[in-house]
Amino acid sequence: GDDSTLDLIGRFLGSLGPVTRSERALTTVLCLGIAQSEQLAANLGHARWQDLLVRQRAIVRAELARFDGHEAARSPDGFLVSFDGPARALRFARTVRQVLRDQLRLEIHAGAHTGECARAGDNLSGPAVEIGLAVLLAAQAGEVLATSAVKDLGVGSGIELRELGAQVLKGVPGRWELYALED
Numbered sequence: 001g002d003d004s005t006l007d008l009i010g011r012f013l014g015s016l017g018p019v020t021r022s023e024r025a026l027t028t029v030l031c032l033g034i035a036q037s038e039q040l041a042a043n044l045g046h047a048r049w050q051d052l053l054v055r056q057r058a059i060v061r062a063e064l065a066r067f068d069g070h071e072a073a074r075s076p077d078g079f080l081v082s083f084d085g086p087a088r089a090l091r092f093a094r095t096v097r098q099v100l101r102d103q104l105r106l107e108i109h110a111g112a113h114t115g116e117c118a119r120a121g122d123n124l125s126g127p128a129v130e131i132g133l134a135v136l137l138a139a140q141a142g143e144v145l146a147t148s149a150v151k152d153l154g155v156g157s158g159i160e161l162r163e164l165g166a167q168v169l170k171g172v173p174g175r176w177e178l179y180a181l182e183d
Helices: 002-015 037-044 046-066 086-104 127-138 148-153
Strands: 023-034 070-075 078-083 108-120 123-125 144-147 161-169 172-181
Touching: 023 037, 023 086, 023 127, 037 046, 046 070, 046 086, 070 123, 078 086, 078 127, 086 108, 086 144, 086 148, 086 172, 108 127, 108 148, 123 127, 127 144, 127 161, 127 172, 144 148, 148 172
Parallel strands: 108 144
Antiparallel strands: 023 078, 023 108, 070 078, 108 123, 144 172, 161 172
């Protein structure tokens, strides 16, 4: 009867093991790093460079909390962060850029893209992350660059973006319309 069917279903579901929670969602990814970090590290020496990194991380994380962003990954001098919308990501980037300039005399560069990401815990993966990293690589010192997806989804936010035109991004096929965040 029904009991044996339920028992069979129960045994089958039990055999699958625990569910690994991975979800796909539209996310604004922001990759940011310290501009010319290798040169800066060499100029400052190890101890001063490490101190600067600790202070930079504290500032980035404080602003991340204020802007309701999520830290997905960190490199020695940079971050991969995510936001539920492009306007918040760009406001965060503008604020971090200014605070790091004012407090540490440090220039960053950043790249933003909105796309679908796979999220497992705090980790993000997928083409949107790769595109965000490619946009970061295209950004010069002090620049926060964004793709047209960020621009289009941020319409009405009051954030000004200057058109830079179509560019080829390292490791990403095609040409991408990029926009620079104004100060």
